[in-house]
Amino acid sequence: MNDDLILLGHGSGGKLSHQLLDELIIPNLSGVPAAGQNDAALLNIGGVKLAFTTDSYVVDPIFFPGGNIGDLAVNGTVNDLAMMGARPLCLSVGFILEEGFLKSELARIVTSMREAADAAGVAIVTGDTKVVPRGKGDRIFINTSGIGALEHNLAINGAAACVGDKVIVNGCIGDHGIAVLSAREGLEIDSGIKSDSAPLNGLVAELLPLGEALHVLRDPTRGGVATTLKEIALQSGVTVKLSEESLPINPGVRGVCSILGLDPLYVANEGKLLALVAPERAEEALAIMRRHPLGKDAAVIGEVTEASAGRVVMETAVGGVRGVEMLAGEQLPRIC
Template sequence: MENDLILLGHGSGGKLSHQLLDSLIIPALSSTLPAGQNDAALLEVSGARLAFTTDSYVVDPIFFPGGNIGDLAVNGTVNDLAMMGARPLFLSVGLILEEGFSQADLSRILASMRSAADAAGIAIVTGDTKVVPKGKADRIFINTSGIGVLEHGLRIDGAAGRVGDKVIVNGSIGDHGIAVLSAREGLEIDSGIKSDSAALNGLVGELLALGTGLHALRDPTRGGVATTLKEIALQSGVTIMLHEESLPVNAGVRGVCAILGLDPLYVANEGKLLALVAPERAEEALEIMRRHPLGAGAAVIGELVENSAGRVMMETSVGGVRGVEMLAGEQLPRIC
């Protein structure tokens, strides 16, 4: 079997993506600075602690219920900064447009980028536009990079989880992935589900009140909650026990997953965060989230139960126990 080709699964955020990073990208590109495995790099510049991140956005369809590629490109990068506990400051925007793309569509996308940036309080300060011949790109790709500043001395890190910590999510899981999938041509599914695309920096700002009780923050985007928790479990060297009954899942997400044979634990989110919080502060964290418009559906979904090589287990809805792994390859509709 030939192993040279890049497969779609290498971009799924799951195990193949990790393999590509570990075997090719990090060895080739990482500088002498410690790499870290978080959503943004932490940099010290003239006494200031900065977070720096970049992300490229390719989504089909570009307009979907609850958002479009534009607000996604702003919110996603803002969220990567927010997951470090940073206050987002500046954003760059790189547009790659396919010859023949509609200016009206571009204008709609730019307008939603603008309003997403304003809502998140981040300034778009630089940008670039390229056009490639018809067929060399799929309508529009967007890259955004963001800089934020850390104004606290806390260590918020996927490796900082401790046994006893509670795992808290700020609301229902799987909405973004299902909204995009249902809107995709060919599946003809009417789910009524909207993407949860939203900037989480406001909510994170409130959560910083937990001080040293806040151990880790991570947004479960591609690969879903399962993949993100597995990453945290590996980074912190712990076993995470999830409780299926506590997982907030909208009925429509459940329905689409049932029809297509998918698992909501592996479906992407764009306005969700997972927080590891010291057990004595968990109740307070829940209250903070539930007071915020983006945390009304917050729930404790599990806890860190023991030190280990990094495992995720789940107590199922009927009381059984099973292991939870990272997404392998792409999440494909499963009929057989």
């Protein structure tokens, strides 16, 4: 392994991604961008508070059970805005098309983007379209950037977790990654699993009345629930204890994971959020989620146990406790 080169793992969202950011990108940017390690940057422009975020999508295949690269690109950016407690307003879209890509597929993707934008209540307001020669890209890559309005004074962010907080997830984990994987050429897996790709801004709007009790929101995308919780634990300087038995996992996801040797805790989600909520309001938060169509299977999966340098541990089904680290290497490249 050559240390001078970019590896697939630098795009995993896990340990190598964090190293690349901390050791190469941030030092050369000469300062931590306003987003810090959060899902979006918070800005104050002329007295108006905004959130601003970006993501590029390189998922392979571009069509998969439950969605395609287009709605994924809309939902993903909507969700990063929502995770700051912002109301997503508008998106930009940048296409990088490979020469020879089918116009009919582009039309399907654009249509999905519009439908997803409508469903999330956001507008696609500007865009850009580039084409690269055959063999220099892969059909279509999409960047979406988004602006949201921050209409409250809460400081929801990854550094706000407190001892005692309950960790709540709004449903089953790992569906997106397994849906994409099962659609890959050559893998004949019929898991029946669909991507959970969905806009979470409606659910977040229901949670905002929890006010100061709502400490952290984050979408466990690349790197999965494990990596995301480790990020939060590090940012907040706390230990998070997960309970293995409480993790909601679809049997289909469990099945594919056990066949392929994957851990659902590290598999990407695109319609899930983790909420860290003060214990006295945790039951209420859970009830709010369960009333929402995107939170029917919500569950408390752990809690913040103590201040620390940033640890995640898991109480296993058999009663042991093991450490949980960020995703190492890359188990599923190009999952989003």
